[in-house]
Amino acid sequence: MGALLALISSVAWGSADVAGGLGARRVGSVRVIAVNYPAGAIILTAFALLVVPGTIDREVILLSMVTAIVGTIGMILLYAALAVGPMGIVSPLTAIGGAAIPVIVGVIRGEPLTLLFVLGAILALIAVVLVSRESGPHARITPRALLLSAGAGIAIGLFLTALGVAPEGSGVWAATLSRWWSTLGMIVVTVILLSRGGLAKWRPYPWVFAIGAGALDAIANGVFQLAAQEGELAVVAVIGSLYPATTLLIAHFLLKERMTRVQWTGVFVALGAVVALTV
DSSP, X not given: OHXXXXXXXXXXXXXXXXXXXXXXXXXXXXXXXXXXXXXXHHHHHHIIIIISOOOOOHHHHHHXXXXXXXXXXXXXXXXXXXXXXXXXXXXXXXXXXXXXXXXXXXXXXTOOXXXXXXXXXXXXXXXXXXXXXXXXXXXXXOHHHHHHHHHHHHHHHHHHHHHHTOOTTOTTHHHHHHHHHHHXXXXXXXXXXXXXXXTGGGOSOOHHHXXXXXXXXXXXXXXXXXXXXXXXXXXXXXXXXXXXHXXXXXXXXXXXOOOOHHHXXXXXXXXXXXXXXHO
C-alpha cells in the first residue's frame, strides 16, 4: 500500500510542477506560491479533518515547522527553475535530490549501502552532465536553471525526509500544519511585494495554474505522508520522486517542448537513477 500511495503522490507532484511552472513563467515563482500555498492549506485541512484524522503533539508541530522552511525554499527554487528551463529537464534533476537524500539519511541511520544505491548515484552524476550539454538551437538549459534545480532537489529531499519521519497516528497533520506555516510566511512576503511594486507584476494573474498547482501539491504531500507511515521512508521517498515522468509526458505532448537526443538521454538516465535508488 505504501508504494502505491507513493506512486499516486508522484503523479500529483508531476502535474503540479507543470501547472506551477506555467504560472511562474507569467508572474514569477513567489507570486504563484502566494496563492498556491493558501489553496493547498485549505485542502489539506479538510483532508486532515474529514478523511484521515490524526493526533497533534509537540513532535508533529516541530516537524511541521521544519518541513515548512525547507518545503517553501524548495518550491520557490523549483518554480524558478521551471520558469527559466525546460520542464522535462528541470524536473528529473530536482528528483535526484528528492530521491537520494532520504536514502542517505537511511544509511546514516544504519540501513545498508547497496550496490544499486551506488549505481544510482553514478547515474545521477552522468545525467547532470548530459542534460547540461549545449548543442543546437533546442539546448536551452542554462547554468542558472541547473543551479536552481540542484538547490530545489536538495530542499525537496530534506522536505521528504522530515515529512516521512512523522509519527504514526498523526494522520496528515505534519503536512497540513507545514502548509499553514508556509502560508503565513508567504502572506508576509506578499505584503512586502505589494507595498514595493503594487499589482502591476501580478497581472494578468494565472489563477487556474496557481490554485491547480496548490491543490495537486497538497494532495501529493498528504498522500506521501500516509505512504511513509505504511512503508519504509527510503522506498516511498524515491518512488514519490518519480514525478518527472509525469512532468516529462505533459511537457512533451501538451506543451510541445523539444530537446536534443543527448538531453533526452540525460532525462532517461536521471529517471534510471531514481529507479535504481528505489530498489
